[in-house]
Amino acid sequence: MLKIRVITAVVLLGVFIPALFLSPMMLWASLMMALALVGIREWSGFLTLTNRQEKGYLLFSALAGLYLLFLLYQSGFHWFFYQSLLVLLVATIFWLVVVPLALFFHYFPRQKWLNMLVGLGLMLSLWMALVTTQELNPMFLLVIISTIWLADSAAYFAGKQFGKHKLAPAISPGKTWEGVAGALFAVGIYACLLKLTGAVSTWWVLGCLWVITIAGIYGDLFESLFKRRANLKDSGQFLPGHGGLLDRIDGVIPALPVGLCLVLWFHYMQQSYAF
Template sequence: MLKTRVITAIVLLAVFVPVTVFAPVAAFGALIGVVVVFAAWEWARLLKAGAAGSIVYAVIAGLAVAASTRLDAPRPLFQAAGVFWVVAGPYVLARKPVLAAGAWRAFLLVAGLVIFAACWHALVVARGVGIAFVLSLLLVVWLADIGAYFAGKAFGRHKLAPAISPGKTWEGAVGGWVAVMVVALAAALTQAFAPTLFSALFAGLGAPRALFMLTVLVAFSVIGDLFESMLKRQAGVKDSSGLLPGHGGVLDRIDALLPTLPLALLLVS
């Protein structure tokens, strides 16, 4: 299992790092478009759209992303996705409705088109600002995840959402937040690799508000993770798919990014 995970990770890095660092923005956007289409396919599968329905949904999601490029600016997409995560995200986690049936399934299938289009635009806009900027966006989620893993292993005692994701703890969430705060302060104070998300927030908001907004982003990265965990639990599956051997599915890798990216772009736009 570990060998499979390592091989898959190496292959992914061999594809994504050169495209992110060296390729034109258009090529980067094309690669992210492929990622979004596969994630949309998994989203539909978790909502029990059926084999054919999931493929059709993925095609529609790809067409929706392509059509959204005609917008004068992606800010309305970021706002719509932000409203979904701020309102529907916490509500779903608190009330735990059945998501793959009735009105909820219809709502989430429609909302998914906005969510995935916003994700695509956020990454492409960030890449247009600069390599360091797009990597700093991803770093918020990566640090929160890595910090949560190690802090949870070392200190985890109190379950964060036992009915949804039993492995997550409050101590882990705090550890992830601390990791983000430390790196954000170091990056902002040294202006390392600026412009980054950290330098933009500190310059535009000042240190106290910047740290608060980063705290909000970390919180929503957790909400995105838990939201997908609830989808999987209700669907009765461990992973969103088996597309990435040893790692699960594409949605498993980007779930925390889905709320974080549009909210971050709204904060710095």
């Protein structure tokens, strides 16, 4: 199993990184839309839809995806960027306000239609963030992904070694507050290295990466909530040895829109103070 996991990870990185830096915008947008539709397919498995409802949901998602690609092609990135700003803001509010409240009170509505919309919104914000980031600065995407991977690894090892206090036992019994502390500590060191090596120009990166890490934890717990409701261990079998696509990107789904929103907001504030 470990061998399969490693091979899958190496192949994914070998495809993803060249595509990120070398693909023209429309090719990248199309590839990421295909992955978003895989995410929608897996999300539908959380909702106990009937066969007819699931087919209708997937068909609507595919048609909506094609329409968005057409709009991007016709209108160009400038138009797309300003549409993304609103979607990213809504996604940030959802992840930093709505989801924490839902996790705190252990409650999120079970209406199928609402959760179908939530799935569409999550994949839409992720797709828009992926396209926007590739066009503006692909390195930012690598920083976000590496932050989430580092946080996950540090949380796992810190939880294994020191974990005693459960973070959310009713949702994900394996996660601990010590794991969260380990994740924040590791990401803090990573942020300092980015600043000291000149990869970033401001110490604001420390606070931003901590917010991104927390958003990633919310994403992990939010997916776990839906998997527990559906009595599923994995979101699917899309990635050999890893489970479903959502299992691997549950932290990136909130982290990238939130991180991009923070960066754009910080850039706007810098421009405002310049005057």
